[in-house]
Amino acid sequence: MTLAQIPLAGVIGHPIAHSKSPRLHGHWLKRYGIAGHYIPMDIASSDLPHVLNILPKAGFKGVNVTIPHKEAVLDIADVISDRAALIGAANTLTFQSDGKLHADNTDGIGFIANLKQNAPDWDPNSGPALVLGAGGAARAIVAALLHERVPNILLANRTRARADALKAHFGARVSVIDWSQAAGHLAEITTLINTTSLGMQGKEELKLPLDHLTDKTLVTDIVYTPLTTALLAGAHAKGCTVVDGLGMLLHQAVPGFERWFGQTPTVDEDLRHVMLR
Numbered sequence: 001m002t003l004a005q006i007p008l009a010g011v012i013g014h015p016i017a018h019s020k021s022p023r024l025h026g027h028w029l030k031r032y033g034i035a036g037h038y039i040p041m042d043i044a045s046s047d048l049p050h051v052l053n054i055l056p057k058a059g060f061k062g063v064n065v066t067i068p069h070k071e072a073v074l075d076i077a078d079v080i081s082d083r084a085a086l087i088g089a090a091n092t093l094t095f096q097s098d099g100k101l102h103a104d105n106t107d108g109i110g111f112i113a114n115l116k117q118n119a120p121d122w123d124p125n126s127g128p129a130l131v132l133g134a135g136g137a138a139r140a141i142v143a144a145l146l147h148e149r150v151p152n153i154l155l156a157n158r159t160r161a162r163a164d165a166l167k168a169h170f171g172a173r174v175s176v177i178d179w180s181q182a183a184g185h186l187a188e189i190t191t192l193i194n195t196t197s198l199g200m201q202g203k204e205e206l207k208l209p210l211d212h213l214t215d216k217t218l219v220t221d222i223v224y225t226p227l228t229t230a231l232l233a234g235a236h237a238k239g240c241t242v243v244d245g246l247g248m249l250l251h252q253a254v255p256g257f258e259r260w261f262g263q264t265p266t267v268d269e270d271l272r273h274v275m276l277r
């Protein structure tokens, strides 16, 4: 095989050292015996257009995109998937064979695939969902929940204006509640999602009294360090089905790997162990 045939992919961000994507894709490349490489690249915002122009010429099939470039790449892309347009950000770019740059956002499908794999009895249609947070992750998750036909979504964020902006974007099935009132709504919901960084190692705890939470509610967290957050431990103690956030990271990577390396990768226990090492 000549060098030109070796498929390349990677992740661009600034900074990039913290990214877990190289380990994830590296594991799959090894598992499927693919002679490709997945490379972390620290790219300044001012270099973004130039880099995205050069990478396909250097043998790259595509890249993941992380902070701070997830929104900016939409201005550079030639083709934008409906869900990336709806979310207003992309995390997966593909350099198409016709020379066009395709931008997609797989965070929402990663979120849903994680729940379907780990809580197969979860029925999105069974009742309202409560989403904590209104940042980029919340945007992808709200879009995905609406797509899965969750009847309505309660949205609570410390900065209420950001929740109002999301409501304005997504419409009638989303209603904003006050951050301080979230605990009072727990009895009404069948899905609870923490999309904030609260509860992450080194951050503040999420202080949400769970007295009104019932065991009919599926509870999930996008935080995966620690794997079992205080929210998930508290919900588990109340008899709820709980799903940790690691699977969302793993599943959001599937479409990119498939497009770039031509193999649909599996998310399994083996992969979880590799990522937790």
Ligand code: ATR
Pocket (backbone or CB within 6 Å): 132, 133, 134, 135, 136, 137, 138, 157, 158, 159, 160, 162, 195, 196, 197, 198, 204
């Ligand atoms: P991401 O793109 O990962 O969602 P983000 O856009 O910075 O990141 O959003 C982080 C979320 O965590 C926001 O909902 C943020 O609330 P604000 O909009 O009020 O900033 C929430 N968050 C972070 N620290 C928080 C804290 N100490 N208390 C409450 N919410 C917090």
